[in-house]
Amino acid sequence: MRTVGLKLESLVFTASIAKIIRKYQELSISQIKQIVLNNEYVFKCDIICANGIRTILHIKGDLSKEGIISYIYVDGKLTNEEYLNNILASYKQTENQVETEINREALLEDE
Template sequence: MSDKVGIKADRFTALVAKVVRGYEDVSMSEIKRRIADGDYLYSGDLYKAAEIKKVLNLNDELTNAGINCLMYVHDEVTNKEYLNNLLVSYKQTEEWTEYVMDMEAQVEN
């Protein structure tokens, strides 16, 4: 099982290339190849909030341009709600960890 979040598109256009290149330094021919091979246009680490946000933003930009996209988690199709819930969960975990660390620091002092 892959710990990857990613996005795929149904076709190549110059706009797809422009949008993807705003997130990753990649050639147009590589973007064409990814689409033709059914690979991710963009993918990142599922456990990094910034990577999830990039996939969500890419999805929004491409969808608004009329490009059909699918987002994936663990190589399974997912949706915006799931990814946004992950982001909330990561934020809550970060806040809780910070709180616990602050409490432990106070106890040590």
């Protein structure tokens, strides 16, 4: 499993961080505090999970609005939002290709 995760630059816990993280995950304040203090991923998912990737991008955006710097990692290596957006675009393209192929096969069966 390839993991995509979001970490904070600072190891300082704040109420703003807790509020943002709780918007996307049901975690207690103490759990969020431990995650921040231990420099763990505040959110992570499998790289094939489009919804998880979108969530990471939303969390990163919300944190940025509050002036909180965060970093995206894929398998422990630093990456950026553009990389994740490209992955999402690729997934959408594949989804469209599969749908087109299914429709084509369905039409052939109807004939």
